[in-house]
Amino acid sequence: METQVGESQVSQASDAQNQSARTERPFREVESVVIRFCGDSGDGMQLTGTEFTRATALAGNDLSTMPDFPAEIRAPAGTPAGVSGYQLQFSSREIGTPGDQPDVLVAMNPAALKANLADLLAGGSLIVNTGAFTKPNLTKAGYDANPLEDDTVAAYKVYKIDITRLTKLALASSGLDNKTADRCKNFFALGLAFWMFERPVESELDAIRAKFGKKPILAEANITVFKAGYHYGETAEVFAETGSVRVRKAPLPTGRYRNIMGNAATALGLVTAARLAKLDLVYAGYPITPASSILHELAGLRAHGVTTFQAEDEIAAACAAVGASFGGALGVTGSSGPGIALKGETIGLAVSLELPLVIVNVQRGGPSTGLPTKTEQADLMQALYGRNGECPVPVIAACTPADCFYAAIEAARVAIKYMTPVMLLTDGYLANGSEPWQLPRPGEIAPFPAVFRDDPEDYKVYRRDETTLARAWVRPGTPGLAHRIGGIEKDALTGNVSYDPDNHDWMCRIRAAKVERVQNEVPALKVNGPDEGELLLVGWGSTYGAINAAVAQARAEGRRVSSVHLRWLNPLDGKLGELMRRFTRVLVPEMNLGQLVQILRARFLVDAEPLTKVMGQPFKIAELCRAIEKRTTVRN
Amino acid sequence: MNSRISGQDGRLPVLTKKDYQSDEDVRWCPGCGDYAILAQVQKVFAELQLDPDKTVFVSGIGCSSRFPYYMNTYGLHGIHGRAPAIATGLKIARPDLDVWMVTGDGDGLSIGGNHFIHLLRRNVGLKVLLFNNRIYGLTKGQYSPTSEVGKKSPSTPFGSPDEPFNPLAVAIGAGASFVARTVDTDVGHLQGVLKRAAAHQGTALVEILQNCNVFNDLTFEAITGREHRADRQLLLEPGQPLVFGKNRDRGIRFRNDGAPEIVKIGDGADEVPLSALPVHDEADAAARHAFTMAQFDYPELPVAMGVLRAVERPVFETVLRAQEVTARKGAPKPNGDGQRDLEALWNQGDVWDAD
Ligand code: SF4
Numbered sequence: 001m002e003t004q005v006g007e008s009q010v011s012q013a014s015d016a017q018n019q020s021a022r023t024e025r026p027f028r029e030v031e032s033v034v035i036r037f038c039g040d041s042g043d044g045m046q047l048t049g050t051e052f053t054r055a056t057a058l059a060g061n062d063l064s065t066m067p068d069f070p071a072e073i074r075a076p077a078g079t080p081a082g083v084s085g086y087q088l089q090f091s092s093r094e095i096g097t098p099g100d101q102p103d104v105l106v107a108m109n110p111a112a113l114k115a116n117l118a119d120l121l122a123g124g125s126l127i128v129n130t131g132a133f134t135k136p137n138l139t140k141a142g143y144d145a146n147p148l149e150d151d152t153v154a155a156y157k158v159y160k161i162d163i164t165r166l167t168k169l170a171l172a173s174s175g176l177d178n179k180t181a182d183r184c185k186n187f188f189a190l191g192l193a194f195w196m197f198e199r200p201v202e203s204e205l206d207a208i209r210a211k212f213g214k215k216p217i218l219a220e221a222n223i224t225v226f227k228a229g230y231h232y233g234e235t236a237e238v239f240a241e242t243g244s245v246r247v248r249k250a251p252l253p254t255g256r257y258r259n260i261m262g263n264a265a266t267a268l269g270l271v272t273a274a275r276l277a278k279l280d281l282v283y284a285g286y287p288i289t290p291a292s293s294i295l296h297e298l299a300g301l302r303a304h305g306v307t308t309f310q311a312e313d314e315i316a317a318a319c320a321a322v323g324a325s326f327g328g329a330l331g332v333t334g335s336s337g338p339g340i341a342l343k344g345e346t347i348g349l350a351v352s353l354e355l356p357l358v359i360v361n362v363q364r365g366g367p368s369t370g371l372p373t374k375t376e377q378a379d380l381m382q383a384l385y386g387r388n389g390e391c392p393v394p395v396i397a398a399c400t401p402a403d404c405f406y407a408a409i410e411a412a413r414v415a416i417k418y419m420t421p422v423m424l425l426t427d428g429y430l431a432n433g434s435e436p437w438q439l440p441r442p443g444e445i446a447p448f449p450a451v452f453r454d455d456p457e458d459y460k461v462y463r464r465d466e467t468t469l470a471r472a473w474v475r476p477g478t479p480g481l482a483h484r485i486g487g488i489e490k491d492a493l494t495g496n497v498s499y500d501p502d503n504h505d506w507m508c509r510i511r512a513a514k515v516e517r518v519q520n521e522v523p524a525l526k527v528n529g530p531d532e533g534e535l536l537l538v539g540w541g542s543t544y545g546a547i548n549a550a551v552a553q554a555r556a557e558g559r560r561v562s563s564v565h566l567r568w569l570n571p572l573d574g575k576l577g578e579l580m581r582r583f584t585r586v587l588v589p590e591m592n593l594g595q596l597v598q599i600l601r602a603r604f605l606v607d608a609e610p611l612t613k614v615m616g617q618p619f620k621i622a623e624l625c626r627a628i629e630k631r632t633t634v635r636n
Numbered sequence: 637m638n639s640r641i642s643g644q645d646g647r648l649p650v651l652t653k654k655d656y657q658s659d660e661d662v663r664w665c666p667g668c669g670d671y672a673i674l675a676q677v678q679k680v681f682a683e684l685q686l687d688p689d690k691t692v693f694v695s696g697i698g699c700s701s702r703f704p705y706y707m708n709t710y711g712l713h714g715i716h717g718r719a720p721a722i723a724t725g726l727k728i729a730r731p732d733l734d735v736w737m738v739t740g741d742g743d744g745l746s747i748g749g750n751h752f753i754h755l756l757r758r759n760v761g762l763k764v765l766l767f768n769n770r771i772y773g774l775t776k777g778q779y780s781p782t783s784e785v786g787k788k789s790p791s792t793p794f795g796s797p798d799e800p801f802n803p804l805a806v807a808i809g810a811g812a813s814f815v816a817r818t819v820d821t822d823v824g825h826l827q828g829v830l831k832r833a834a835a836h837q838g839t840a841l842v843e844i845l846q847n848c849n850v851f852n853d854l855t856f857e858a859i860t861g862r863e864h865r866a867d868r869q870l871l872l873e874p875g876q877p878l879v880f881g882k883n884r885d886r887g888i889r890f891r892n893d894g895a896p897e898i899v900k901i902g903d904g905a906d907e908v909p910l911s912a913l914p915v916h917d918e919a920d921a922a923a924r925h926a927f928t929m930a931q932f933d934y935p936e937l938p939v940a941m942g943v944l945r946a947v948e949r950p951v952f953e954t955v956l957r958a959q960e961v962t963a964r965k966g967a968p969k970p971n972g973d974g975q976r977d978l979e980a981l982w983n984q985g986d987v988w989d990a991d
Contacts, residue, residue: 054986057986057988058986060990253990254991255989256988257987257989258986258987259985271981272978282725282728282729284725302960303960303963303964303967303977304977304978307956309725309728312750312751315718315721316751316754319714319721319722319725319751320721320728322714322722322725323712323724323726323727323728324726324729325725325729326692326712326722326725329729329730331725345715346715346718348715349715438990439987442979475730476689476730476733477690477710477730477733479689482688482708483710483711484705484712485713486705486711487697487713488713496659496705497663497705
């Protein structure tokens with residue numbers, strides 16, 4: 001609870017809006033909380049985290065989440081490699097990141113403690129399941145002695161609770177076998193967290209019943225344990241003195257909200273885009289982490305004009321999307337870096353055919369298989385250049401989980417308008433992270449109905465629109481417009497095969513010029529802060545929240561720092577060079593070894609400096625603040 | 637109903653072979669078997685009066701894959717090996733279109749082998765013309781997955797070390813619902829098989845033995861040569877006994893262990909009466925004989941020609957559409973501006989209002 005505001009022990013809360021039952025109890029009020037649940041991959045920490053998030057969203061806090069789990073479904077139990085975590089920041093003000101450091105850590109076993117303790121804020125709260133601190137578990141975690149009994153945890157407020165035993169006791173009369181009963185212990189932790197942060201119990205009971213609807217015995221067991229955890233908070237002496245923690249509603253703009261993960265937002269954005277374009281959506285994918293959930297989300301939306309196709313491989317998925325677009329649907333394919341590599345040739349085909357296509361790349365750690373469940377931004381060069389030949393493609397990047405919705409719509413809109421493949425970059429952090437999303441009001445997003453040519457008079461396959469340089473889209477089946485297109489170079493007008501040198505030169509240049517015209521769709525650069533000063537941070541993608549927070553902090557300290565966040569990576573806004581020159585220094589934070597920075601230097605001849613990180617983890621605000629401090633002075 | 641030149645006077649227009657020819661210059665080598673196939677396809681299209689505006693030819697890369705450019709229909713010349721995937725996506729989006737795919741032994745069976753088997757497994761509603769010339773033509777003569785062991789080529793100067801596979805056996809193994817074989821030079825047979833394929837629901841695979849006169853001339857001559865083909869081909873007819881030979885005096889039967897043998901037809905000793913020969917059953921669910929017959933090879937056995945297998949089974953895009961119809965029942969309907977069901981989608985899950 002790093003930024004505590006008016007922390008106070010209040011025994012008789014005067015705030016009448018709070019539930020009357022609570023008014024008798026002590027609580028303290030804070031602005032923000034960062035909590036991390038961690039345990040074995042099999043301990044159900046992701047479920048605990050998402051359930052707590054759901055209740056937190058309904059409570060009206062702003063929030064941001066970051067699940068962190070191993071690539072293996074059941075990694076070696078009890079070892080630090082098998083630890084799964086879920087971090088969440090919630091706040092009464094607007095926030096943009098899941099928080100640098102947890103101030104509450106819930107550790108379900110020694111391995112989870114080992115892997116996460118270093119992140120806990122000094123003085124923070126540590127809730128541990130002592131029941132898991134057995135000799136074998138300690139050994140598996142790599143502890144020689146029980147860390148709860150020496151000074152390993154001395155710097156923290158420690159709550160030692162034998163969750164394992166309390167869970168077993170709660171279920172003593174349930175008739176469940178020991179193993180099944182033990183699996184319920186994550187709901188004890190959830191119940192305790194509900195008490196600690198004053199979440200309403202009732203809605204969670206319904207949620208558990210819905211979740212375990214097919215297994216009522218399990219549902220009831222989880223409810224029993226959940227309540228036991230909640231009541232433990234209420235009655236246990238350790239908590240009686242500190243009381244619960246209260247975070248007020250955030251002043252979010254008026255409207256209807258829903259908590260949404262990035263991949264779900266991408267999926268909804270694609271469906272919405274297809275509808276706004278009056279097209280059917282065909283999404284073709286192949287299972288890959290962390291992109292698969294886009295396919296899952298869309299697979300259930302058959303009633304909304306969506307057809308999904310799980311292809312035999314990544315190449316087939318991309319090709320099927322091209323085939324669908326040729327047929328007059330909105331063809332979309334999605335994957336992560338390794339799959340995008342395989343799709344490269346097909347993307348080139350779509351560039352040559354000049355058909356709309358959206359390619360979603362949910363970036364993960366690379367190279368090769370790399371870090372499947374971790375985040376990275378190292379596919380930027382791949383997106384821009386990873387194909388044979390002169391093969392320009394517009395590239396757009398989403399910057400928050402909810403923004404994936406709008407970025408997907410924008411990608412589709414440009415793909416259709418300019419008859420081109422568009423690459424949409426998100427990443428593992430956005431894909432699995434979540435935040436409150438303000439639902440669009442009906443009619444808020446302007447429709448962009450696709451136009452198909454049906455006039456056979458003087459039809460030339462590659463004749464272009466003067467403004468967009470796009471050729472006309474013709475649905476097969478349209479009388480009198482039968483034509484052939486392909487990946488061989490084509491005559492600039494008729495589309496017939498042409499090996500003519502001048503024609504090829506012209507076609508390469510016109511395809512590039514067409515992508516440059518997408519600049520007309522790029523909104524004016526929005527500078528966060530004054531448009532001149534000592535330091536400009538140039539970011540893209542998921543670093544948005546951290547950069548904004550760091551810049552705000554630095555400005556509050558009197559540093560002349562601003563930031564600008566790029567939505568389109570291709571084409572780049574031509575005015576960016578001018579903007580960068582108005583600052584003494586330019587710093588480019590990226591979760592790669594410096595890719596955008598190279599492009600900015602080459603394109604604008606500015607001495608932009610990289611700030612890089614490839615740890616599979618997003619930037620912390622503090623890391624960015626340190627980088628800003630090093631490069632700026634404080635003015636009073 | 638043909639839409640291209642619908643007569644003003646209300647009479648049905650008649651399309652001729654010429655109406656299916658595009659304005660592109662045909663660029664195959666003179667003498668290539670592809671010319672004959674193109675001509676027969678155009679002829680069959682005219683005969684069936686297929687609507688060029690509702691037809692799409694999709695191909696990959698290779699000599700055969702230039703085919704779409706020469707048909708005056710919609711066409712997409714794709715990338716190497718991927719035509720099945722492109723065509724599948726097209727059929728998913730547009731089940732109403734008549735989609736034909738053209739591929740070769742390199743394109744379809746080597747680089748595109750994976751897509752080939754999955755296309756057949758799914759039974760997508762496509763016609764697939766597989767031009768088998770047992771060589772890579774466009775890249776100048778390397779051996780292919782159907783080249784015989786020991787084939788000398790620029791990439792195998794000591795002879796190819798690997799076993800070829802049989803496209804139709806692979807197809808039957810992958811669950812193909814329609815499998816046929818014909819030859820570029822046998823006009824009547826080619827036309828007959830094309831018409832059967834055109835009528836099939838699901839994936840119709842037609843292997844066309846095709847002569848590449850530049851890099852693999854006469855590769856099928858021993859089987860297809862006019863003077864001896866009757867003795868070396870088993871012309872399959874549905875419901876007819878397995879008889880072959882110029883004098884139609886030899887037959888095929890299967891021993892108890894499933895192995896085929898050639899028998900003399902007749903009533904004498906060491907002869908088998910016609911009535912005792914197995915009859916060709918295209919629809920045999922187990923496809924046992926079809927799988928064995930697909931692999932008949934000269935000189936041991938006559939090469940099976942015609943439709944080896946034709947069964948009805950669910951067609952991929954039809955199943956998809958049926959799922960959609962079911963899903964739409966009871967779902968909110970899009971309203972005038974087409975967004976009402978979207979709003980329902982956006983509002984799914986736990987929503988709350990901030991004020
Ligand atoms: S190389 Fe062979 S297959 Fe290709 S066009 Fe020439 S003759 Fe035909």
